[in-house]
Amino acid sequence: MCGIVGYIGQKQAINILTRGLKHLEYRGYDSVGVAVLDNGKVTSYKTKGKVDMLIDQVNKENIYGTIGIGHTRWATHGVPSDKNAHPHSDNAERFFVVHNGIIENYVELKNMLKEKGHVFTSETDTEVVPHLIDDFFDKDLETTILNIIKKIKGSYAMAIVDKTNPDKIIVVRKDSPLIIGLGKEENYVASDIPALLEYTKNMYILEDGEIAVITQSDVKVLDINGKAIDKEVFTANWDAEQIGKNGYEDYMIKEIFEQPQAIRQTLGSYLKGDEVSLPFIISKEELDKIDSITIIACGTASYAGRVGEYLLEKLTRIPVKVEVGSEYRYKDPIIDDKKLIIILSQSGETADTIAGMREAIKRGAKVIGVTNVKGSTVSRELEYVIHTLAGPEVSVASTKAFTTQLLSLYLIGLYIGKERDQIDAEKYKQSIDTLRILPEKISGILNNKKAVEEVASKLSKYENMFYIGRNSDFPICLEGSHKLKEISYIHAEAYEAGELKHGALALVTEDVPVICLSTIEHVFDKMVSNITEVQARKAIIINIRHENIPSIDNVDSEIIIPAIDDLFTPILAIIPLQLLAYYTAKFRGCDIDQPRNLAKSVTVE
Structure with missing residues (x-):
């Protein structure tokens, strides 16, 4: 996985592909690539790193062609690298493929293809697909793909082009999302709606086992047996401005x-x-x-x-x-x-x-x-x-x-x-x-975000933290620590406050700040006891309470939220923890929206 784009029409494809990939950056990725077709020639660029690096590359060239596919990759098979980035092709560089998902039987397929003389250049599971197309090609790309997907086990959303027939993109889906954007004398492909909103709100959403043949003026959707399907147009309810x-x-x-x-x-x-x-x-x-x-x-x-x-x-x-x-x-x-x-x-x-x-x-x-x-x-x-x-x-x-x-x-x-x-x-x-x-x-x-920002500036220098709470405060601690880990890369653990003394208290020192949630009134007295236990180990205490709960003596900082019925406190209590994670990561100079190794939508097991 992670992001797929495609275009066929009358405009220069490279501009639409790179803009679409920019819109998919939020999904998280480690490499990027495109393939653009023009009069029997394919121009392909692939690089480890960000979309902007690809844009810098392609801006140095005059890339012409009105059909192309692109991809942002989140590594599953093979390290992030130029050679593992998509698109992948066969040895003759005729068939180009971008793929989200995991091909579970790729080792078996790869060994079979190697025995037939195919040479592989990447560590990915995806590369078997263009080689399969080449090996089983029956002079018709549509029927070849219908045949080879029956040999593939796993999940996939794929977009495929053939440089000798540069008038179509073929896409296929199983267990990984794929969307076709419908335009006037042009059509689009993407793995997620935001990549298309700039161009169209009218879309076909492929179901599992469906294949589509996309030309400039038409989209033909088939089932896995090649039978035509009458698709209903889906109209997106988001605006491009919201992105x-x-x-x-x-x-x-x-x-x-x-x-x-x-x-x-x-x-x-x-x-x-x-x-x-x-x-x-x-x-x-x-x-x-x-x-x-x-x-x-x-x-x-x-x-x-x-x-x-x-x-x-x-x-x-x-x-x-x-x-x-x-x-x-x-x-x-x-x-x-x-x-x-x-x-x-x-x-x-x-x-x-x-x-x-x-x-x-x-x-x-x-x-x-x-x-x-x-x-x-x-x-x-x-x-x-x-x-x-x-x-x-x-x-x-x-x-x-x-x-x-x-x-x-x-x-x-x-x-x-x-x-x-x-x-x-x-x-x-x-x-x-x-x-x-x-x-x-x-x-x-x-x-009141300034109060949280001040706390975050102090916490940003630490590498370990605990979050503790009781009752419904505890799962909010889980989510708060999760946010901190995701974007600041600080190791953080959440515990039911009463469980600290069953092992984790051994790790509490003056170098381990403890974020305490004290927002549930009927367990407040118990929470005070647990905070006192932590104070005895000289830990830095950040206490989050609501305005009707008493202050706790000798805590290092307090963040106060509005009072509300205990049942509804969690939806308020998470807000300062979101802000705390954000500002802590900001002070540490982290990439907030695209944290390392993570993807927005996890579409593989």
Whole structure:
């Protein structure tokens, strides 16, 4: 993986390819390349590093051609290098391929091709594809690709061009997203919507097993057997302007400050008057059958799920557990029609989460999806879907997707709790009123960012930190430490505050700052005891509390957030931790939006 672009039309392809690759930088990558066709000639440039390095290269040349493909690579097979960057070609440099995904049987295919005399120049799994095309070529690229994909095991989104037939791009998809942008006498290819918004909002979203033959004036979509498919046009609901930084220094800080609006927009869609109005109806009879809830997610979304475990059990009185997507389907989970599964995925394309989702569907569970991307796999494959209206999230480190996922879990909890008669009318009304004031409360925290920035300037010189909290503060600590690790490269660990003395306290010294969350009133006294234990080891203490909770003596710094009901505190408590991670990384001179080794949308296992 990571990003694919393609163009065929009347304009110079190189300009569209490089702009599209720039729009896909947020996905995270380590190398980049393009191939442009012109009158039987292919000009290909590949380099380890950033898109700007490629642009510097191609600007030194006059590259002509109105058809081309490009790629940003996040290394899976082979180190980041020029030779491992995409596109890859066969030995005759006739067929060029860009690929997202993993070809699981590439060693077997590679050995077979080597025995036939094919010579490989990279360490990648992808390089077997152009060699397969060359080896099995039957004088028709379309039928050849239909034949070779039956030999490939794994996941892929691929775009393929043939320099001797420079009038088409062929694309194919299995388990990795691929989109075709529709223009007038020109068409586009991309792995994600933002790469296309500058040119078109009308798109075909390929399903698994579909192949498309794209020319300047036409797009023909086929199934895996070569039968034509009548595709429905998808119209994107994002604007190109939303992809820009709008005056902010980094996408992450922009997206942190967009959270009040993201929450306001999501609430506007799912609150009607004083009622939660989800875009689907599940009957009371169906809800009364549910004996447990499982949340499946990865990374930041899994920490939203961990908060959801607390709030959903409180609101619905149904047992809740959280499963990491990459492990879930390999443990032979107990799933039946009495289980409610909630899928959390910002992109709606997270491979491990989708695998768990499909397993749950297959076994008869009721499944609700929460995603930020309309038209994504989660959005298309589920009957019950909540779309968070956060707008495009560009920074690899997720912020507004996290808070809108939390908001969606509150809405689901209130909906189920009311239908199951677990919430009285007064508590339900109070909860709705609290949701409505969240944007204002978050804005208040953001307006106090200077206090967080001052703390971050002190913390930026340390290499290890602990985060501690109790109750629903603990999963917020998990997410806060996750953010710090992602973008500042500081080693950070989160612990339930009461668990420190069961081992981790051995690592607490005066050189290890401890971030303490003290925002849950009914466990505050216990939290004071845990902070005192840490103080006895002379650690630097940063305490985050809300305004109605007393100050704790002798802490080094305090960050204060607005008071709110304990149930809703997590959605406020994460904001200063997002800011703390951002400013700490900023003081350390880190690449905020594209942290090393990470990708935005993880579409491989």
